[in-house]
Amino acid sequence: MATIVVNGARRDVQSPADTPLLYALRNDLDLSGPQFGCGLAQCGACSVLLDGKEIRSCVTPLSAASGKEVTTLEGLPARWAQQKGLSKADAEKTLHPVQQAWIEEQTPLCGFCQNGMMIKATELLERTADPSVDEIKEAFTTSGPSPHLCRCGSYKAIIDAVRHASTLMAKRS
């Protein structure tokens, strides 16, 4: 049993405190963004933002999220709206520029890993507004607990999308 703040809302979760955050998000809160990929913090499919920092929800106990702000893929549009001070009406029809770029670049193939890729991109772009290709590669390969892995080989499409998202964010700010 824990109370966590997810995508801006306080939520009571019935699961025991040692339950990995991933299962609490998926099973207790019906969120479908973070996916189970390895359960070992080796792939990044389960990533969420915890106080703005990318973590692997498959190995993070629910207790570690207590009192902190969790943002999942579902929460990216509201995160962007809040950062930009958009009206509620505008916020509801706006995707996060990262999501918009992922669609415009047609980045996903199977798409199963892309939750983590978009979370990582959001973390990166909040820190570095205009990352170089090398900085993007570094972020997705060495900055976290493990590289973000894509089995379909969408890495080039991800780089294209991060660059595009950077442009979209600059335009919209």
Add this chain to the structure above:
Amino acid sequence: MAIQNEKSVNVFGATLTRRQMVKAGGALFVGFGLVELSKDNRVEAAVAKNSLNPALPSSWVEIHPDNTILIRTGKSDFGQGTTFTAYRQIVAEELNVPFEAITTVLMGDTDRTPDGSGAFDFLGRGTPNIRKAAAYTYQALLELASKRLGVPKDQISAKDGVVSGGGKSMTYGDLVKGQQLKLTIPVEGDLTSIMGLTVTGNPPMKPVSQYTVIGKPHKNSVIASKVAAREKWATDVRLPGMLHARMVHPKTLGSKLVSAGELDKTRFPNAQVIVQGNLVGVVAPTEWEAIRAAQQVARATKWSDWKGLPGDANLFTHLKQADWKSTPVAKSDKTRGNVAPALSAANKKLKATYEMPFMKHAPIGPTMALADVRADGTVHVYTHNQNPQALRGELAKMLGTPIDNIVVRIFPGPGHYGRSNGGNAGAEDEAVLLSKAVGKPVRVQWMRDEDFQWSTQSPAALSEVEIGLDAKGKMTAYQIDHYMPAMQDDRPVGAVLAGLPTMPPPSEKLPFPASTANDIQDPWVYDGVAVLAEHGHGTAQIGQKESPLTIGLRDHSMRTPGQFQQNYPRELAISEAAALAGADAIQFRIDHATEDRVIDVLKKVRDESGWETRPSPVANPVSTGDQPVRGRGVSVMFRSGTYWACVCEIAVTPSTGAIKVEKYTIAVDPGIVVNPLQLKRQVEGGAIMGISHALLEEAKFDESAITARDWRTYPILKMSDIPDVKVVLMNKPEVGAYGGGSEAANALAAPAIAAALHDATGKQARRLPLKPEYVKALLKA
């Protein structure tokens, strides 16, 4: 069934029947243009319950009164994008409607799609089922328009979903509203076989010169819903009262259960252990309790020991000694001339053996399935699977029930690149057996290690090549012998463990798909060679006969299946032969090709990569030191109607053996490019997967089991490893057909990278993967 005033006409192989009021089973029969199918519409007796009647056009294409259109396909799309883009474009083209008119694509669900088959050959060599079904439907629309507008059919024209003739016009929606018109679409085949049903006959199809939708870069609609977290994935499906499960798989690929571990009820009060034969599973109301309880039970479970595998260090010695005699040898239809005298007359000869390890499909998410075995005997499975009708057949066989009782619903999931094209990916049958045992819906999720250790693999292979060159450096004879264990084990592993009926394991005595035969999969493209012998040798899967469970190293097709195993040795050998001849590797290929499209794709990749024409290796090859040295290599392939060529430029550091692919150029000639945007992304992905195969991938195993268990023991390519990738699409409408684009790219890298290593260093690698330790040792030797 009472039919009044029936008048049938034959339409290019289909039967078109106009009926006034038709009663079938007491319900009004509305064959064409209907919005919802009800069970009573299925009047053909031969169609199973919980199936669509493939003879009905509305099973394929539904035109609604509001002019929107729904299409249905048995093909399940797991990232190819074809069903959401190319299929919509193809149908829109044949029906003369805009792309956007096709608002819904239903795929895979066994009770809601007509034709079955796997996630391969989506474009059907230019005529996928959905294209013919749409073409028949269009003819029926013209017939109907002729009647409604009172104008002969040949004076009706159609554009953007509106028919016109005799100065009148009408939308398709108005045309079909309230009509009792039935078109019978002819099909043949077996719904729950690997290949599913095929639409037959020859409906007229739109000439390529009139295409307006095909060739445009339409976006894949499912991408937006996945990115916005609106898509329901297989992993998201929940049913009331559902239990979570984790499996306790055997200790080895041949271990039998001695005793199942006792559950610690004080720690896991709500969990339950299910045992059936050698199948052990643990269910609990919450996922975390199921995981921890399964771990506790696994520690307490006793299995017999088994050692029946050669171990990866002895793999190729084992393969050389395997029984290749019991399986008939396959020959390519291009085999010609007498090889032995041609080789002995040769001026120079290449004789080499090439080795490819077992690889894993390695989906980024382990397989999962939710099953609901209901009291009425029906079985409902919710999963991510590339051949749901074949899975349906396998589940029916396992349970001894007609397929009528099985419904498989398909949701997006992690791509698994062919592994479930024979029906099952792993967890589906286990979920069914556990649900049946507890009388509740059960969701089985495999863990990462289980996905590596209990799924099928892409089979290892070795190939022996001999090439003869004349004094001018021209190939006069080419002989290749491919050796590969059986590649298609469709048995659901849970059913095998439980001792329940399955289809037979691959055998020397059975036909496809249960055959051990190793057919020639890699079409020969060097028709300038006078003497050619291509042989495929098959054998049983390693450990299958030795395992008390009949399991061993089960194999299944992986992206570019079989052809990857055959094209890698061929293309690497051709590069070696070019070097032996002192010829440029691309010019050498062009000089031995006769087909224009082979030559064109090679010239294109030469131009686009900035290839310098010269022999390999470079003038002063370097195989020592800690400074990177550079080289380039090429490969070519024909697959599913498409011609492919790639150039890889690499840097290798001799002191470490580390290879970095710096630039990758690929030229693709599929004939007509249906959707350049999707094809480009598909090819980029395949290219990157191929570099991963070439540099990193090998499924390690000991005498008992696969030892790969996670992404550290089975590494794949990381973002920092990717080269500059250049995709060059060659649109050739004059070909008049579109070839496939989801495969081949992953196979091209390996022979090109190995040739590039030779180009840079003068040392020839003939084994995959090109890991640093292997390359370092090779360069030292």
